[in-house]
Amino acid sequence: MTDFSTQLSAYLDGELDPSAASAVEERLAADPAAQAELDALIAADVLAQEAFEAELNAPVPFALAQQIKSAPMPEPEAPKARPVWGALAASLVVFALGGIGGYALKGQNTPVQTAGWLADIADYHAIYASQVRHLVEVGADESDHIENWLGNTVGATFSIPDLTEFGLTFEGGRLVVANGKPVAQLMYRDADGVVVALCLQRTSKTPPATPTFNEQTINGFDFVSWTAGEADYVVIGPSGQPDLNAIAGAAALDI
Incomplete structure (x- = not known):
């Protein structure tokens, strides 16, 4: 060791x-x-x-x-x-x-164990992804408010990525907490009702010049995570979700 x-x-x-x-x-x-x-x-x-x-x-x-x-x-x-x-x-x-x-x-x-926030996100996603009417706190029709509210709360500015090229429609956002820190959770849904989320939390790391995308599976969900600018990011979807790496790459460029 x-x-x-x-x-x-x-x-x-x-x-x-x-x-x-x-x-x-x-x-x-x-x-x-x-x-x-x-x-x-x-x-x-x-x-x-x-x-x-x-x-x-x-x-x-x-x-x-x-x-x-x-x-x-x-x-x-x-x-x-x-x-x-x-x-x-x-x-x-x-x-x-x-x-x-x-x-x-x-x-x-x-x-606080900052490295463990993804396990918390998996727990939240398992609950919220099954919701239909109450999938989000604030709907997509208030996108500007979502960016200001969650950006100010998390302490990291962002823009909501357009992921329609992957068949994903932005549904809205909600605020959750992981390891004692606020997390912005942006929710997308495809035509079959499958939910993919993009989450971000203010980072304490020095971001690399070029983001490194890390893949893992936690509690039956696939994750692609990276650090850039002011925040740690992760895209989460069901196990076997197609194009999750490409979705993360597009989100990283657009956010």
């Missing part, structure tokens, strides 16, 4: 100081291999969490939940580096406690 792998573990756990975190983010923006290693860690975490879902969905005895709620929290320890798989195991413990009811985390100031 390399020193950078250990740094990535600490980064995902929110254990790096601002200067060290910034250095990691700069390397991720400039080094596709480093970004691929981070994506692999996130994907491994997601797979491990999915393996635990059956257990986590089982009913929790009320007495056990009460014990967890009343148990005193240990004093926080000074941050220390952990091996990557140790970090993943720790994340599963936190996830499991959250499944029991979140008692162990209630009232705690958990560090």
Whole structure:
């Protein structure tokens, strides 16, 4: 295991100081291999969490939940580096406690894990993509308002891309939150009712001169993500969505 792998573990756990975190983010923006290693860690975490879902969905005895709620929290320890798989195991413990009811985390100031925003987006998309009448908060007939409202809230200016060449009609937008930061979610739908979303969140990275497009699948959805200008972007569609790379490329040029 390399020193950078250990740094990535600490980064995902929110254990790096601002200067060290910034250095990691700069390397991720400039080094596709480093970004691929981070994506692999996130994907491994997601797979491990999915393996635990059956257990986590089982009913929790009320007495056990009460014990967890009343148990005193240990004093926080000074941050220390952990091996990557140790970090993943720790994340599963936190996830499991959250499944029991979140008692162990209630009232705690958990560090923001900026790299995990795509998993949150997958959760939102799974809910909103099935909506028809309530797909968006603000409809496409108020596009100027959407650009001003979401741009000001997210802290990144953008224009709504025209994706009609891919058979996608802009339906409108909504505001969501991922890792404690506001996210603009622009929703498109094709003639068959399939929903594709373009999401953006203000970035803390130094954007590369030329965007690097990263592909991954999370919770049954395909993603193409990149960083440019003031924001991190991602296009999300159902698994196997055709032309998703081309859609991302067109959006990057138009936004």
